Amino acid sequence: MQYASFLAPNGSETWGVVIDEVAHDLGPSGLNLAATIRESIEKGIFGTDLDLTGAPTYAEAELTFLPSLHNPGKIICIGVNYRAHQEESGKTGQTAPTVFTRFADSQMGHLADAVKPASTTKFDYEGEMALVIGKDAWHVTEEDSWDYIAGYGAYNDFSVRDWQKAASQWIPGKNFPSTGGFGPYLVPAADLGDVNELTLETRVNGETRQKASVSDLVFTIPQLMAYVTGFTKLNPGDVIVTGTPGGVGLFWGEGGLLNAGDVVEVEITGLGILRNTVANEIN
Structure with missing residues (x-):
């Protein structure tokens, strides 16, 4: 459904x-x-x-x-959580997930514009899979983690790289308005079977830039659930965005970053195609 x-x-x-x-x-x-x-x-x-x-x-x-969930209490994002992305970014050997937050009002829905801020020349895509919490979750064990997930959706964590890289904390580069694409659908966990068998693909103007199996996650979904609920209580409707594969624009090569008019699609098996077109910010 x-x-x-x-x-x-x-x-x-x-x-x-x-x-x-x-x-x-x-x-x-x-x-x-x-x-x-x-x-x-x-x-x-x-x-x-x-x-x-x-x-x-x-x-x-x-x-x-609209964003599949436009009013979550918390959006917890996980950075560099696919092996290929760790390798291209030089951030291998992590012993714990990289965690940052995205604000709910920075999100937009399927077919809405992804707004490139006027203050950047380094606007990037990050195709990801998001999971949504189904019940109060606090100190969840890895073994029990699947019981706390209501559903899944496609996410595009559009990133403002110069703002992100300006300091050790990534929050400024991840929270400009209309940079968190979520949708088009939210699919119940029970309808998907084994999510590790799903494939995530990101395309820019029809060109495949990212493609990976969810099984390539460095920190698995049960590990993320246990880690995140180890430091914060999650409530029904909260979101964890699980990380992006290798192939982001920053490391793609010349012309890898985004400009106005570029069409970015994130397709995940069973979750549909999230499509957003880049538009310049209007001051």
């Missing part, structure tokens, strides 16, 4: 299930089962067998997508 957050035809924020390119409105402008996908997770109805009878429907092609 593919869940999405979007604007209804009347402009209100809502959410629903997309089946055969038709969105069934389950939010405030529809069946009103919950205000947001996050609330549907909190109420325990996300990923369950829902009765769609009477739900307003809209053609997917006409939707204005």
Whole structure:
């Protein structure tokens, strides 16, 4: 099942299930089962067998997508967590995950512009897989970690490299407005099977730049769950963005970084294609 957050035809924020390119409105402008996908997770109805009878429907092609979860309490991002990316960046031998935060209001949805800040010449892509927490998670063991995951989605952690590299802390380069692409869908964990078998691919203007199996993660999903919940409590609807493979623009070579008009796609098996076009910031 593919869940999405979007604007209804009347402009209100809502959410629903997309089946055969038709969105069934389950939010405030529809069946009103919950205000947001996050609330549907909190109420325990996300990923369950829902009765769609009477739900307003809209053609997917006409939707204005919002970030799959546009109101998470926390977005925890993991850096250099694929072997090839560690090697290209010279950051091998880590004994613990690299962790930074992204603010919820820096996100945008599928088909929205990725805004290149006027203050940078080094705008980059990072295709990633995000997981969403399904219940209160604190000191979760690796063995129990899968039970705490509600679902997964594609993510693009667009990065402002000069701001990121200016100091040891990455937060400034990861939180400009409209630089965190999330979507188009959030897919329940139960619908995906073994996520280690999924393939992540990032394309720029149709050219494949990144391609890796989720099994190539240095710190696995259970290890990330145990580590992150070892220092902060996670709540339903919180997000962990698990890392990007090798092939980011910074190390791709001449012309690897992004400019206005570039179309970036992140495709993950079973999770759809997240597509964003780069646009220059308008002062």
